[in-house]
Amino acid sequence: MKKWYNNAVCGPQGVREQGAGGRVDGATTRRGAHCASEIWYNVFMDDRDLAKDKRIKILITGIILLFTALLIATAVLILRFSLDETDSISSDAAHDPSPGTMLSAPPDAPVSPGLSQPSTQPSSQPETAVPPPPSPVPPEITAPPLQPSSAPPGPIYEMPPPPEPVPEATDITDSLTVRLSDGRRSASLLDRNYSTRLVFNSEAIVEISSTEDIHALYVIWALPPGEWELTGSDTQACGRDGFIHEFIALDHPTSELQMHLPQTGSTLSDIYAFTRGTPPDWVQVWRPPLWVADLLVLPTHADDEHLFFVGVLPYYAAERGYGVQVAYLTHHWNQPPRPHELLNGLWEVGIRNYPVISDFRDRLANSLDHAISIYGWDNVVGFHVEMLRRFQPLVVVGHDLNGEYGHGVHMLNARTLIEAVELAADEGYHPASFERYGTWDTPKLYLHLYRQNSITMDWGVPLDAFGGATARDMAVAGYNHHISQHRWAFRVPATGPRGHVFGLARSLVGRDVRGGDMFENISRSRFPVEEGIMSFD
Numbered sequence: 001m002k003k004w005y006n007n008a009v010c011g012p013q014g015v016r017e018q019g020a021g022g023r024v025d026g027a028t029t030r031r032g033a034h035c036a037s038e039i040w041y042n043v044f045m046d047d048r049d050l051a052k053d054k055r056i057k058i059l060i061t062g063i064i065l066l067f068t069a070l071l072i073a074t075a076v077l078i079l080r081f082s083l084d085e086t087d088s089i090s091s092d093a094a095h096d097p098s099p100g101t102m103l104s105a106p107p108d109a110p111v112s113p114g115l116s117q118p119s120t121q122p123s124s125q126p127e128t129a130v131p132p133p134p135s136p137v138p139p140e141i142t143a144p145p146l147q148p149s150s151a152p153p154g155p156i157y158e159m160p161p162p163p164e165p166v167p168e169a170t171d172i173t174d175s176l177t178v179r180l181s182d183g184r185r186s187a188s189l190l191d192r193n194y195s196t197r198l199v200f201n202s203e204a205i206v207e208i209s210s211t212e213d214i215h216a217l218y219v220i221w222a223l224p225p226g227e228w229e230l231t232g233s234d235t236q237a238c239g240r241d242g243f244i245h246e247f248i249a250l251d252h253p254t255s256e257l258q259m260h261l262p263q264t265g266s267t268l269s270d271i272y273a274f275t276r277g278t279p280p281d282w283v284q285v286w287r288p289p290l291w292v293a294d295l296l297v298l299p300t301h302a303d304d305e306h307l308f309f310v311g312v313l314p315y316y317a318a319e320r321g322y323g324v325q326v327a328y329l330t331h332h333w334n335q336p337p338r339p340h341e342l343l344n345g346l347w348e349v350g351i352r353n354y355p356v357i358s359d360f361r362d363r364l365a366n367s368l369d370h371a372i373s374i375y376g377w378d379n380v381v382g383f384h385v386e387m388l389r390r391f392q393p394l395v396v397v398g399h400d401l402n403g404e405y406g407h408g409v410h411m412l413n414a415r416t417l418i419e420a421v422e423l424a425a426d427e428g429y430h431p432a433s434f435e436r437y438g439t440w441d442t443p444k445l446y447l448h449l450y451r452q453n454s455i456t457m458d459w460g461v462p463l464d465a466f467g468g469a470t471a472r473d474m475a476v477a478g479y480n481h482h483i484s485q486h487r488w489a490f491r492v493p494a495t496g497p498r499g500h501v502f503g504l505a506r507s508l509v510g511r512d513v514r515g516g517d518m519f520e521n522i523s524r525s526r527f528p529v530e531e532g533i534m535s536f537d
Contacts, residue, residue, distance in 0.1 A: 169277030172210060176273055181205035189271050194340045197222040197269040206259040208271065213253040215276040218283050219246045220340070222267035223333055229260040243354055245343050247285045284347050286354045289391075292529050293325035295518070296393035298384070300329045300413045301362060302342035306349070306479040307490050308404055308448055310499035311459035311471025312397055312518075313478070318350030318465035322519070327356040327387045329380070329413050334361065337484060344481035349474045350465060358383055365408030372412060380412055384420030385430050389437035392529050395518050396421065396442055397502065400449040404498070414447055421445050421506055443508045443527050446518055450503020455515040457500050475499075 178186040181204050188196040189206075208214070217230070224242040229235055233252035239262070250257075253276070261268075272283070279285060295316050299305040305313055305326060317324040326346065332338035339357075346355060360383070365371035388396070398417045403410035423429040425441035446455075459471040466474055476492045493499040504512060509521040 167277045169216065169274040169279055171272065171280065172212060172214070172275055173272045175211045176271070177209045178271065179207040181207070189268060192270060192272075194220050194222070194269040195337050197267050197336075199265070199267050200261050201265045203263040204261045206261065206268070206271075208257040208259065208273070210255045210273060212275065213255050214257060214273045215250055215253045216274040216279065217248045217250070217257070218272035218274065218279070219248065219259075219268070220244065220270035220272075221246065222269050222336060222339075225266045225268075226262040226264055228262050228266070230257060231260065232257045241286075241288055241354065243286050244339060245284045245286065247279065247283060284343060286343075287352050288354060289356055290323050290325045290353050292323065293391040293393045294322040294395065294524070295324045296387060296391050296396045297324065297326050298329065298387070298396065298398050298413065298417060299326065300399060300407070300410050302328065302332055302338050303345070303479060303482040303485050303490075304399070304410075306345060306475045306482070306492055308399065308499055309397060310475045310492060311457065313346070313351055314349040314463065314466065314474035315457075315459070315471040316518070317352075318474075319463045319471070320519075323353075324351060325353060325356070325391050325393070326351060327358070327391075329358055329383065330360045330362040330409065331357045332362050335484075338482075341482045341484060345478040348481060349478040356387065363409075365412070366406075367408045368403075368411040368415070369408075371408035375409070375412060377412070377416060380416040381420050381423065382430055382433075384417050385424045386433040386437070388420060388424040388442055389433050389440045392437075392440045393442065394522050394524060394527055395444045395446065397446050397448070397518070399447065401447060402449070404448065417445070417447075418505060441508065442506065443522055444504065444518065445506035446502040447505045448499075449497060449501055450505050453504035453507070453511050454501050455504070455512050455518070456497075457502065457518075458516060459500060 173190060173192070176190060178189055180186050180198075182200075184198070186198070186206070188198060208217075214232075219238075221244040224244060225239045225246075226242075227237065227239045230238050230248060230250075232250065232254035236248065236251060238246065238248055274283075295312075297305060297309060297312060299309065313324060313326070316322045328342070332342070342355070342357075360375055360380075363374050365374055396417070399410045399414040401411065401414045403414075421442040425439050427434050427439050459475070462468040462470055463474070469477075472492065472494060479492050502518070509526070512520045514520055
């Protein structure tokens with residue numbers, strides 16, 4: 001539009017109209033003035049467009065130049081880094097020459113600034129050979145050829161060497177000298193026979209000396225000793241757990257020790273001493289009873305766990321690795337050496353947590369009523385409830401309701417257990433144990449020879465934990481420690497229902513389908529321990 005206007009008004013035609021009449025009228029003058037202003041405007045606008053285009057071109061050019069400079073700088077840095085690496089390698093080669101390494105520069109190498117360029121014109125002076133400076137040449141070393149390794153690549157760090165195995169401790173009991181503060185002879189304490197013992201009615205001191213340092217004592221008590229102190233290089237508190245087979249590792253080895261026996265009296269059978277090292281297998285290093293048990297076994301007497309439950313202990317404790325706790329309904333403190341046989345048998349079959357032994361004295365009962373008259377129904381129920389709440393087991397194993405061979409206390413043990421598993425979940429029953437341990441609803445209860453929902457355990461399978469011996473083999477080995485009971489006709493059964501058949505008397509997880517495993521359908525994640533349980537000694 002602008003171009004048309006300029007051509008129409010201010011173009012040649014307008015000029016012709018101006019010159020045709022030889023005069024300039026007012027309209028013509030006005031058109032001329034307008035054309036002049038329009039021409040000035042167009043020139044001005046064209047200059048602005050040109051300037052704008054020029055600035056854009058300058059900006060683009062600057063960006064291109066900046067980008068090019070960055071590329072050049074990057075290339076220079078890369079080239080410089082490569083040259084530095086080459087110089088470093090050449091410098092290392094110059095300082096450590098080896099046969100075949102060229103140290104002089106090639107003929108066409110550039111000359112560094114500041115150094116004169118060698119002349120190529122012939123010299124008028126005769127050439128004089130200048131010997132090169134002497135340089136030591138190291139002897140040629142020929143490395144053995146590398147052998148390919150078939151081993152997989154190892155870690156980038158070097159593994160520390162494995163710790164050296166600790167040797168077995170040496171029994172130095174024969175080097176001991178024992179003196180008693182009351183002046184009595186002490187030979188029975190070193191005779192390695194737990195059937196002999198010394199009774200101390202009050203506080204006493206047993207002095208022990210050796211020709212070499214003692215690192216550990218193994219003390220055999222006839223009865224739970226109560227707390228006592230062992231002094232040597234320092235003082236150690238002992239007897240707190242009530243173990244009658246008590247292993248004490250000394251904090252500081254010494255050749256002189258004193259046992260300060262309790263004021264309430266004690267009965268001591270044997271003392272053993274050892275050097276540094278792992279105790280021999282026959283030394284029992286007991287752990288306290290479990291805090292929470294996977295399996296709670298409730299025999300009536302020492303030896304019942306082998307005769308009637310057969311492979312339960314070795315299979316589930318040692319082979320399967322469950323936490324197995326044993327709690328005896330009666331004690332044999334008045335029948336030496338049965339308490340020692342009890343511990344020896346448990347240790348043999350892989351039990352490492354000290355058993356619970358009740359305050360009920362072992363007494364013969366020929367019937368259930370006779371047993372109730374001796375122990376009291378509620379007393380036995382209360383004992384079972386406390387054990388269930390304390391250990392919160394997933395599985396409980398008890399006796400035959402008919403007492404295996406008609407033993408009245410076996411009957412009482414089994415029948416009160418059926419009632420106890422119900423009452424243990426009732427917070428209103430036995431407030432003392434509830435406040436201490438809380439409640440517990442037992443998931444599974446098996447009774448020996450129970451006819452309903454029964455499973456048959458195969459105790460003839462070899463066990464890796466015992467080098468291929470079977471669970472039944474280990475039950476026999478455990479019972480062999482009960483030497484005082486071998487006068488009776490009892491034997492660990494090899495086959496048949498006795499010792500192999502157990503019935504599911506109570507279950508929160510349904511019946512067993514596969515059979516042959518007391519832990520079928522059950523796990524600790526399904527039955528977590530009760531919260532807020534108080535600690536106990």
